Amino acid sequence: MAAISISNLTNQIPTFHNHNKQSYPFLSHLSLHNHNHNHNHNHKLSLSSNFTNTSFRTCTTSITALNSGEYSSEKPAILVSEKLGEAGLQLLRRFGHVECSYKLSPEELCARIGDFDALIVRSGTKVTRRVFEAAKGRLKVVGRAGVGIDNVDLQAATELGCLVVNAPTANTIAAAEHGIALLSAMARNVAQADASMKAGKWERNKYVGVSLVGKILGVMGFGKVGSEVARRAKGLGMNVIAHDPYAPAARAKSIGVEMVSFDEAISTADFLSLHMPLNSSTLRSFNDQTFAKMKKGVRLINVARGGVIDEDALLTALNSGIVAQAALDVFAEEPPSKDSKLAQHENVTATPHLGASTKEAQEEVAIEIAEAVVGALRGELSATAANAPMVPPEVLAELGPYVTLAEKLGRIAVQLVAGGSGIQSVKVVYASARNPDNLDTRILRAMITKGIIEPISDAHVNLVNADFTAKQRRLRITEEKVSANANSSQEQQQPVESIQVQISDVKSKFQSALLDNERIISIEGKVRAGVPHLTRVGAFSVDVSLEGNVLLCRQVDQPGTIGHVGNILGEHNVNVSFMSVGRSVKRATAIMAIGVDEEPDRATLNKIGEVPAIDEFVFLHL
Numbered sequence: 001m002a003a004i005s006i007s008n009l010t011n012q013i014p015t016f017h018n019h020n021k022q023s024y025p026f027l028s029h030l031s032l033h034n035h036n037h038n039h040n041h042n043h044k045l046s047l048s049s050n051f052t053n054t055s056f057r058t059c060t061t062s063i064t065a066l067n068s069g070e071y072s073s074e075k076p077a078i079l080v081s082e083k084l085g086e087a088g089l090q091l092l093r094r095f096g097h098v099e100c101s102y103k104l105s106p107e108e109l110c111a112r113i114g115d116f117d118a119l120i121v122r123s124g125t126k127v128t129r130r131v132f133e134a135a136k137g138r139l140k141v142v143g144r145a146g147v148g149i150d151n152v153d154l155q156a157a158t159e160l161g162c163l164v165v166n167a168p169t170a171n172t173i174a175a176a177e178h179g180i181a182l183l184s185a186m187a188r189n190v191a192q193a194d195a196s197m198k199a200g201k202w203e204r205n206k207y208v209g210v211s212l213v214g215k216i217l218g219v220m221g222f223g224k225v226g227s228e229v230a231r232r233a234k235g236l237g238m239n240v241i242a243h244d245p246y247a248p249a250a251r252a253k254s255i256g257v258e259m260v261s262f263d264e265a266i267s268t269a270d271f272l273s274l275h276m277p278l279n280s281s282t283l284r285s286f287n288d289q290t291f292a293k294m295k296k297g298v299r300l301i302n303v304a305r306g307g308v309i310d311e312d313a314l315l316t317a318l319n320s321g322i323v324a325q326a327a328l329d330v331f332a333e334e335p336p337s338k339d340s341k342l343a344q345h346e347n348v349t350a351t352p353h354l355g356a357s358t359k360e361a362q363e364e365v366a367i368e369i370a371e372a373v374v375g376a377l378r379g380e381l382s383a384t385a386a387n388a389p390m391v392p393p394e395v396l397a398e399l400g401p402y403v404t405l406a407e408k409l410g411r412i413a414v415q416l417v418a419g420g421s422g423i424q425s426v427k428v429v430y431a432s433a434r435n436p437d438n439l440d441t442r443i444l445r446a447m448i449t450k451g452i453i454e455p456i457s458d459a460h461v462n463l464v465n466a467d468f469t470a471k472q473r474r475l476r477i478t479e480e481k482v483s484a485n486a487n488s489s490q491e492q493q494q495p496v497e498s499i500q501v502q503i504s505d506v507k508s509k510f511q512s513a514l515l516d517n518e519r520i521i522s523i524e525g526k527v528r529a530g531v532p533h534l535t536r537v538g539a540f541s542v543d544v545s546l547e548g549n550v551l552l553c554r555q556v557d558q559p560g561t562i563g564h565v566g567n568i569l570g571e572h573n574v575n576v577s578f579m580s581v582g583r584s585v586k587r588a589t590a591i592m593a594i595g596v597d598e599e600p601d602r603a604t605l606n607k608i609g610e611v612p613a614i615d616e617f618v619f620l621h622l
């Protein structure tokens with residue numbers, strides 16, 4: 001894959017106007033899909049004859065004009081594909097259009113998904129790459145109303161910039177209670193005895209059970225559910241050991257649970273209860289080899305995920321008596337086939353994935369996921385994001401203006417690169433008067449990446465996919481944090497004093513942006529009174545607020561030039577919002593930075609290029 005090329009910008013990227021600014025104020029930080037490609041106007045902007053013709057999409061960080069599907073008003077559209085508690089639905093309805101379609105086939109889901117901004121699922125909906133691709137950029141968030149996100153293709157979501165959030169806490173107790181219910185029911189053959197009675201029998205000798213007290217329970221995965229199961233099992237008089245490579249031993253110890261290795265757990269336990277996530281390292285980790293190491297007659301409970309067990313191996317172990325009984329709430333395929341030998345096995349107690357299914361848990365889960373999805377659609381960062389940095393709200397609030405600055409600096413820097421250059425290496429230097437090591441730069445880096453990549457590609461970059469997109473395009477972004485001297489107490493309180501963006505090994509269409517003519521484009525920005533400013537271009541200090549578009553001119557520092565350019569703009573009804581001149585030596589070369597509200601047309605720009613004192617200039621869309 002080639003480095004980002006800007007060689008053919010001239011005729012490929014039409015000027016882009018977004019006429020459908022939406023009012024989701026923070027979404028720009030997170031989810032910047034733009035659905036207005038149909039509104040492209042093929043305006044081309046010609047800079048003076050000395051310069052490469054370039055056009056850029058205007059920077060529009062507003063979001064998501066909804067597609068022209070069924071839901072086309074200003075409100076976001078939310079598809080709920082599995083049963084969700086009423087309280088959560090009400091919350092969602094207050095915010096957007098909600099469609100509950102509980103029986104969509106995979107094909108129907110793909111056909112409909114492009115009409116929605118959010119999708120809420122439980123474990124029964126497979127949110128595959130096909131679904132994300134079918135969404136064609138509109139889907140901004142997938143909410144998993146529960147814990148396990150193994151039914152969502154996280155990689156595809158990340159690549160396509162879709163946030164995935166879950167509701168990780170609300171069903172913990174329900175799942176733990178179900179685990180204990182299965183443990184007890186299995187030990188006393190409750191389900192089998194009940195079925196026998198319903199068949200008119202009275203089989204007291206057949207259903208003699210085993211006691212729990214004094215037995216060893218091995219909890220595999222000592223997270224939220226596992227630790228609650230352990231706590232309850234202790235109350236039943238069991239000796240509990242646990243295996244979890246990532247859980248702190250002290251937490252287990254505090255409730256009287258000993259952490260042991262995988263092999264020790266499986267070889268000493270009388271009962272094994274599984275509570276780890278399904279991922280590539282846990283997939284079928286209970287298999288022929290591991291069953292062979294277990295104590296003969298072990299009893300197995302699984303309320304985690306069916307896929308952690310090799311089901312054929314379990315069947316063999318049940319038939320050979322290595323596993324005396326199993327209690328399964330989850331299956332590799334759900335529902336399992338009607339003639340599943342496992343579900344039908346007389347030593348298996350089976351439930352249809354009921355772990356989270358209590359009234360209380362479902363109401364709580366629905367509220368938890370509705371809040372997470374609404375927050376994400378509003379552009380807030382989520383505390384339960386599975387594929388984006390979780391940035392605390394207070395950090396986000398503080399970094400807000402720097403987020404805008406970062407994106408604009410990225411946009412400016414890339415527009416200064418001359419056609420024919422391939423951008424490979426970007427360096428960002430953050431200066432802070434506070435301890436720079438404490439600065440969380442993930443959002444800023446994502447926004448710089450967005451600013452650099454979006455004007456020269458069709459990619460939609462956001463916090464979710466920024467690093468992935470940069471990597472995919474072989475754009476290496478390095479960061480440096482340096483200490484800044486604070487000149488005032490206000491500067492001391494700011495999280496960031498300045499952000500410098502450098503693009504190395506490129507030519508510039510504005511020579512003055514190069515550092516010592518070294519093929520390094522360098523610009524710097526600051527936030528002043530909450531407004532992003534461009535404060536340095538190459539070696540020249542400037543000060544222009546980045547609120548409209550910017551014209552940068554290098555000129556001979558002599559009387560009249562500023563007025564001349566200002567007049568040309570005025571004559572063509574282009575309003576100047578800000579102007580600053582930076583020079584190194586009196587009456588030598590100066591850089592003039594002009595903020596303009598409107599986009600000057602080609603004739604206006606040509607006239608500026610004809611001003612004798614102007615050596616070079618560039619118009620930058622922000």
Ligand SMILES: NC(=O)c1ccc[n+]([C@@H]2O[C@H](COP(=O)([O-])OP(=O)(O)OC[C@H]3O[C@@H](n4cnc5c(N)ncnc54)[C@H](O)[C@@H]3O)[C@@H](O)[C@H]2O)c1
Nearest residue numbers: 148175221222223224225244246275276277303304355356
């Ligand atoms: N049946 C249901 O309805 C139901 C309900 C809730 C949760 N679940 C499932 O239960 C599981 C646990 O949920 P949770 O909320 O406790 O999650 P959690 O993230 O709080 O806990 C999972 C624990 O597993 C540990 N772990 C990771 N890899 C491991 C490995 N290889 N071996 C041992 N431990 C490992 C993690 O360190 C973590 O402590 C998940 O698979 C979840 O999907 C099922």
Ligand SMILES: O=C(O)[C@H](O)COP(=O)(O)O
Nearest residue numbers: 122123145146147148356
């Ligand atoms: O991971 C979970 O939260 C549980 O497996 C619950 O799944 P469900 O929402 O489909 O009941």
